[in-house]
Amino acid sequence: MWDDSREALAGLELDSREQVLDVGAGTGALTRVLREQSPAEVVAVDADPTLLCRVAGSCLVGDATGLPFRAGTFDLVTCQALLINLPDPGRAVQEFSRVSRDCVAVVEPDNSAVSIESTVDEESHLARRARRWYLQGLETNASLGAVRGLFERAGLTEVSVRRYDHERTVEPPYSQRALEGARRKASGSGLTTDRETILEGETTVEEFDELRQAWRSMGRAVTEQMQKGSYRQREVVPFFVTVGQV
Template identity: 65%
Template sequence: MRQFSADYLETTREGMWSDSREALADLELDSRERVLDVGCGTGELTRVLAEESGGEVVGADVDPELLSVASEFAPVVRADATRLPFAADAFDLVVCQALLINLPDPVGAVREFARASSDLVAAVEPDNGAVTVDSTVDAEPPLARRARERFLDGVETDVTLGAGARDLFEDAGLEVVSTRRYDHERVVSPPYSEAAVEAARRKVTGEGLADDRETILSGETSAGEYDDLRSAWRAMGRDVVDQMGDETYVRTETVPFFVTVGRAD
């Protein structure tokens, strides 16, 4: 399973659910007695569950550093998603966010969630293949799409499964209750945050693509094609920095998430 830093998780989930929680309606959170958030990371969804639920919410993750952050919102337990340290039917809702896309056996994980739940299982998963970027730097949207396609080609897990999670739930033996879509928008605009400035710096240096080099080259991208992409990426980054200096740079990234709810036997 891929590992993520606390800074990465907090930055990529910043503002998620702050605009609307309608897509979570079928979780019936106000009637839940015990909720488990598996792969809770730094607790972005855990906090929402705790705010919306009338019952106890518990976060679970394999990374103790991430759990130390999530513990601000709810009790936490160190646990593997495929081997939860809880008795059968210990919760009436087991949920995860952006977890199944990183697991080699997502069906097995959903079966384990169903074992631990007496009622509902829910997955909030993105379709990373359908991410869109709009930018005042003309070169950024096509380059972002190109880089994403190259990266996804080298990833071993299905990071696009959000839209097809219904089939995954059915394969795990769950009755699908519903699927709702939630679009998470991340906007960069003046005044620029420290995170936005750092992201621009990493574009100029090519550090972001360098971090993903091994994954990209695991697909069909050649070393020469990667170098060409990184060169174009750095040039685009210089345009981003120039526009930020003029306070004219605006970037909107939209990530579609799908909330799939199933009923355990």
């Protein structure tokens, strides 16, 4: 996602790094950017070996809240979209500041502030409602965004935050991914996948069923517009890059 806007990563001073750790690397989306932009040895860590096996180069299975490294091993410790998945993100930040001897940088989205513009009128407000209910049902905070407070509590100093709006558009000619997305809306299957989580929050079964019905009708309108080539959608996900010094 950093193809079009790498200045948001400027605070990481990637060209002068020697040992970098990317925690919760998954399949290596951020790891690849770090390796392209830095002469450092970049080590990827993730709790899930099935994802990690798709990352080339140095990688290790490990837990963000108990990293298998000595204090001060790295001059930069990073993560992207990891803390939103953790019940105690502050513990991970403390661990990052232990294994770093210089800089910690965390990239997290604020999923409560995602915006959608669509040529199908109902899509924007239905997506907003579905997202709000889903976030209410999660056990973790997927709206973390900037984590200045967590950094300060971990004793990190010179904390700075940069925002990066990640934009995704759907327009003709439609990609396979976009066509599949429309099919999932029209069948309601995407929302059904999230049903259990949504019902963990304040939403009743009746409210969920009503939303699903409206969602499927919206999905049919999306499919119709796609057949005519008139469907357009723009989604913006705000990401925040929080950087601090050990």
